[in-house]
Amino acid sequence: MSFAAPESLAEQIAKHLAQRIIAGELQSGERIQEARVVNELDVSRGSVREALLILEQRYLINILPRRGAVVAHLTEKHVTDLYALYVNLLTMVGAEVAQRWRDEDLEPLYRLWKQMQRYAAEGDQALFIDSGFTVMHEGLRISGNDYLRQVLEDLQPAVQRTYALAVRRYPAEIQHALQFFADLLLAVQQRNTAVIPSVVQTYGHHQTGIVLAALAEETAECA
Amino acid sequence: MSFAAPESLAEQIAKHLAQRIIAGELQSGERIQEARVVNELDVSRGSVREALLILEQRYLINILPRRGAVVAHLTEKHVTDLYALYVNLLTMVGAEVAQRWRDEDLEPLYRLWKQMQRYAAEGDQALFIDSGFTVMHEGLRISGNDYLRQVLEDLQPAVQRTYALAVRRYPAEIQHALQFFADLLLAVQQRNTAVIPSVVQTYGHHQTGIVLAALAEETAECA
Numbered sequence: 001m002s003f004a005a006p007e008s009l010a011e012q013i014a015k016h017l018a019q020r021i022i023a024g025e026l027q028s029g030e031r032i033q034e035a036r037v038v039n040e041l042d043v044s045r046g047s048v049r050e051a052l053l054i055l056e057q058r059y060l061i062n063i064l065p066r067r068g069a070v071v072a073h074l075t076e077k078h079v080t081d082l083y084a085l086y087v088n089l090l091t092m093v094g095a096e097v098a099q100r101w102r103d104e105d106l107e108p109l110y111r112l113w114k115q116m117q118r119y120a121a122e123g124d125q126a127l128f129i130d131s132g133f134t135v136m137h138e139g140l141r142i143s144g145n146d147y148l149r150q151v152l153e154d155l156q157p158a159v160q161r162t163y164a165l166a167v168r169r170y171p172a173e174i175q176h177a178l179q180f181f182a183d184l185l186l187a188v189q190q191r192n193t194a195v196i197p198s199v200v201q202t203y204g205h206h207q208t209g210i211v212l213a214a215l216a217e218e219t220a221e222c223a
Numbered sequence: 224m225s226f227a228a229p230e231s232l233a234e235q236i237a238k239h240l241a242q243r244i245i246a247g248e249l250q251s252g253e254r255i256q257e258a259r260v261v262n263e264l265d266v267s268r269g270s271v272r273e274a275l276l277i278l279e280q281r282y283l284i285n286i287l288p289r290r291g292a293v294v295a296h297l298t299e300k301h302v303t304d305l306y307a308l309y310v311n312l313l314t315m316v317g318a319e320v321a322q323r324w325r326d327e328d329l330e331p332l333y334r335l336w337k338q339m340q341r342y343a344a345e346g347d348q349a350l351f352i353d354s355g356f357t358v359m360h361e362g363l364r365i366s367g368n369d370y371l372r373q374v375l376e377d378l379q380p381a382v383q384r385t386y387a388l389a390v391r392r393y394p395a396e397i398q399h400a401l402q403f404f405a406d407l408l409l410a411v412q413q414r415n416t417a418v419i420p421s422v423v424q425t426y427g428h429h430q431t432g433i434v435l436a437a438l439a440e441e442t443a444e445c446a
Contacts, residue, residue: 046269053273057280059370081368088315092308145304147282147381151374158370 010050087204096143233273310427319366
């Protein structure tokens, strides 16, 4: 495995480890040993340390005083708390975008929407999920609030981890997500800020339920 | 200056630099040179690098590709965006606390409230501001949402920076803040979740205005 510019080395290492946590290869409570990552990726200890700080900031690991880095646990409470915050922030993005979009902003959103439909039809889960988050990033760009952008970018990997878990078990969920994006984009296009909270909350509530069901199944299997 | 346990060295260095930014000693756009911090505090380069990453996560500095660490700019847009997010999250904390508090949670809140009244009467701005944030931390403890806690803890120094700027210029603001906390604690005690959004938003709107006025004065003086 080799890493190249332009992202910082620490960021690349963080993304690589994040991918493994999201895919479920590295599991809750599993230790991530600095020295092992240094050897496997042939990178400096300093870069790995920085990467672990980035992953902690993104809620994927905890760095414990004497134990080092451990993949963050995912309990019912984690999922409920994470989605409560995520839904609140997405509602804020949706409302801002509905108020602020200009004509030139709609075309990229429609293009992403077409892409999501295609990935859904082809059953490509990973690309579908990625393009869903790309819609969020596009919304953050339109909203222009850099604080909100950083907070949501930091939360994204943890949300992606729970969502990937749910979709692995319930692939039909993609159709549900597609309908949510259709409703959301319509509300945005109509500048219907009044309806956005309920659109986002309804879907957020549904998604929380699906993730909790997937988590309960997984826990039962591992027990 | 010397640093001791139990916080990590990086965290201590970060807090020290944060204090200087909040107090206005290090100003918008000013460079923070790694080597200089290493010499001044007699600490390792690695610890300073980690401290700078922490400060970037807390919105106090930007780390730029070739220029290194620079104190984050504070424009009208920064203040407006920061408070839009902060007010939204504080509303969430307030609503959660109003729903969740148990009998044993009220006593620490009242004690903090008494403390704030005393600091206000004594005109001790720094301690007053600190105890205001302690109320927030107490609220986060009661809400129990660790994601919300981390996001608000990361935002706090940037908010504190703007608020310290405002209070330095308008010391009478403390009375306004005191009234806000009185209204908020009453709504929480009455479990009146319906009124919390407007209490927080009204104060947030006022505070945004005061910070912007202080910022405009400062900018005019420096021009």
